Amino acid sequence: MIQFQANKTLLTSSGRQEMEIAFEVEKGQLLTLYGPSGAGKTTILRILSGLTSISSGYIAVDGEVWYDPRKKINVPTQRRSIGFVFQDFGLFPHWSVYDNLRYALPKGEDPHLMHELIELMELGPLQHTRPIFLSGGQQQRVALARAIVRKPRLLLLDEPLSALDDDMRHRLQDYIERIRRHYDLTTVLVTHHLPEILRLADEVIWLDKGRIKLQGAPEKIFPGLANSPRAPRT
Amino acid sequence: MTDWQPLWLSFRLAFITTVLLLVISIPLAYWLAYSRWRGKAVIEALISLPMVLPPTVLGFYLLIALSPSHLVFTFTGLVIASLFYSLPFMVNPLISGFKSLPPALRESSYTLGKSGWTTLIKVLLPNIRPSLLTGIVLSFAHTIGEFGVVLMIGGNIPGRTRLASLAIYDEMESMNYAAASTYALILFTFSFSILLIVHLVNHHFSRPDPLS
Numbered sequence: 183m184i185q186f187q188a189n190k191t192l193l194t195s196s197g198r199q200e201m202e203i204a205f206e207v208e209k210g211q212l213l214t215l216y217g218p219s220g221a222g223k224t225t226i227l228r229i230l231s232g233l234t235s236i237s238s239g240y241i242a243v244d245g246e247v248w249y250d251p252r253k254k255i256n257v258p259t260q261r262r263s264i265g266f267v268f269q270d271f272g273l274f275p276h277w278s279v280y281d282n283l284r285y286a287l288p289k290g291e292d293p294h295l296m297h298e299l300i301e302l303m304e305l306g307p308l309q310h311t312r313p314i315f316l317s318g319g320q321q322q323r324v325a326l327a328r329a330i331v332r333k334p335r336l337l338l339l340d341e342p343l344s345a346l347d348d349d350m351r352h353r354l355q356d357y358i359e360r361i362r363r364h365y366d367l368t369t370v371l372v373t374h375h376l377p378e379i380l381r382l383a384d385e386v387i388w389l390d391k392g393r394i395k396l397q398g399a400p401e402k403i404f405p406g407l408a409n410s411p412r413a414p415r416t
Numbered sequence: 417m418t419d420w421q422p423l424w425l426s427f428r429l430a431f432i433t434t435v436l437l438l439v440i441s442i443p444l445a446y447w448l449a450y451s452r453w454r455g456k457a458v459i460e461a462l463i464s465l466p467m468v469l470p471p472t473v474l475g476f477y478l479l480i481a482l483s484p485s486h487l488v489f490t491f492t493g494l495v496i497a498s499l500f501y502s503l504p505f506m507v508n509p510l511i512s513g514f515k516s517l518p519p520a521l522r523e524s525s526y527t528l529g530k531s532g533w534t535t536l537i538k539v540l541l542p543n544i545r546p547s548l549l550t551g552i553v554l555s556f557a558h559t560i561g562e563f564g565v566v567l568m569i570g571g572n573i574p575g576r577t578r579l580a581s582l583a584i585y586d587e588m589e590s591m592n593y594a595a596a597s598t599y600a601l602i603l604f605t606f607s608f609s610i611l612l613i614v615h616l617v618n619h620h621f622s623r624p625d626p627l628s
Contacts, residue, residue, distance in 0.1 A: 261529070266527040271520070272518065272523065273524075276543055285538070286528045
């Protein structure tokens with residue numbers, strides 16, 4: 183379970199903006215952050231991962247406190263159990279797919295999960311290829327597999343499917359769903375894509391100017407789209 | 417007959433200076449590239465100062481600084497002077513290299529639980545190879561080409577601090593043009609070759625590897 187509360191001053195294209203957000207996510211659930219650019223969606227992922235600092239707030243995941251300034255707790259990014267898929271993937275260009283995954287595997291850890299992920303994400307034929315020679319969809323699969331290799335408690339996805347065509351997007355949504363259910367991962371997904379929300383999300387937070395505008399089940403937030411044939415619920 | 421001692425001394429000085437600069441500059445450039453400390457502009461300006469300052473100004477201050485330690489007119493003194501004089505030629509390419517990398521590269525390594533040191537050695541440095549090569553070669557070549565600073569700190573003592581660049585000047589003064597020409601031609605050929613290699617290798621690095 184994620185308990186999240188954060189206050190931060192955001193510097194956006196329209197000037198300074200105070201962000202005040204608080205929410206909770208049950209273990210194994212997928213929360214989608216939706217809203218216009220500059221609303222604070224990516225910032226929330228970065229705050230959860232410890233890559234961006236906040237002026238005050240509280241973060242706890244599965245009962246473990248990651249941030250609590252009153253108790254002077256601020257767990258560094260390296261010690262937070264997260265898997266982060268960046269918008270531009272952040273794959274290491276000098277290594278093959280296999281080496282990217284092996285780097286993520288903690289020392290002394292059984293490589294069984296790594297091989298399982300290579301199978302699950304259909305990366306076998308690509309494992310000796312460097313990321314520069316992969317398509318967007320293939321890179322996304324590698325980034326997702328790499329984020330999960332260290333068995334994180336929390337999976338953070340920052341618009342990972344934004345640059346893909348509909349067919350590839352559907353296939354990768356299936357991968358995300360399969361991986362999430364298989365490893366019971368609590369997930370926070372940033373996306374602008376409404377069918378994706380309806381297909382994957384258990385809960386949606388609609389952000390605007392650093393505040394929560396709406397929160398609830400996707401069918402409740404987007405009632406008009408819930409019956410759309412383009413958005414089958416799995 | 418050509419006296420090879422000045423050339424040997426020049427290359428030895430350049431080699432030692434480059435190795436030491438590499439060790440000093442990697443953490444320094446890493447810090448300057450990623451630190452948010454506002455005062456770092458002062459440090460960056462100080463590092464780049466030898467690029468615009470007359471070598472005699474730097475030589476003068478180094479002479480004053482090194483005098484109490486009896487390092488003036490010694491090879492060690494030359495190494496210390498060269499470290500200051502060639503520092504921007506190593507640090508600046510490395511800073512540019514670090515800054516050119518996408519932030520997600522460093523941040524994704526952190527999110528995979530890797531320390532700053534592991535990230536630097538395993539992720540960042542292999543991806544700034546062209547900058548590393550440029551820094552190494554420019555520092556080496558620039559140290560070979562030093563004149564003003566090494567004249568003031570080293571004193572042009574044959575066999576100890578008389579470098580190739582100083583030997584050319586001496587031979588010219590003695591109207592021994594043949595020897596001056598030999599030294600000049602060797603330094604010219606060396607400098608041209610080394611810069612050509614850097615450009616060729618950097619072109620190679622900038623192309624995707626078709627074998628991978």
